[in-house]
Amino acid sequence: MSPRSASVNEELRRRSRERLLQATVELVAERGFEATTLGDIADRAGAARGLVSYYFPGKRQLLQSAVHRLMHLTLEAALEREPRPEGPDAGRERLARAIDAILGLAGDQPRLMRTHMAGILQAEGFVQCAEQQRLAELLRDTVLRYGSANVDTDYPLLRALLMGAVVAVLLPGAPMPAARLRAELFQRYGLDWESGVPPDGGPPGGTFPSPR
Secondary structure (H helix, E strand, O other): OOOOOHHHHHHHHHHHHHHHHHHHHHHHHHHOOOOOOHHHHHHHHOOOHHHHHHHOOOHHHHHHHHHHHHHHHHHHHHHHOOOOOOOOOHHHHHHHHHHHHHHHHHHHOHHHHHHHHHHHHOOOOOOOOHHHHHHHHHHHHHHHHHOOOOHHHHHHHHHHHHHHHHHHHHOOOOOOOHHHHHHHHHHHHOOOOOOOOOOOOOOHHHOOOOOO
């Protein structure tokens, strides 16, 4: 039997890594971070325990990569959802979808996102991995299409605002309503409330400034 080609081996490694990332998201969402072991993740992914350590230096780094992958896939799906944004307002519609996608994850996966944010705010900071880079590229492209004249400044600001909104939604004991945070972000960027995926009930307070 002839040995596998380099491209086949690379594809197998990619699939194994993605199974580990998906298993991490599922288990941490179900059980929490502390109750999930690397062995549990390997078992859920159908992979050898040593494979986890081969790809990731530790559980916290694995979780960050897994959540960044989830965020990237969620954001990508939102931006590519039919009907795709077209015309002069396409950039604003894409930004509205991006904001709704990230805020939506905070509402749909509170345990997972709270654990993720806690890890980032600790000593590890951002894990520089392929998943984080793909997420960054999507957000940078969204800022560019929105019409930014200085993406290197405006992208980090958007990232910080989204992180702050997610933390505010998930803050134990004093959460902010997601609709209010969405309204503030939409007002800042001059977005129409009906863009993206507007929540039921209309804008907070019943009114909303007109988009620019």
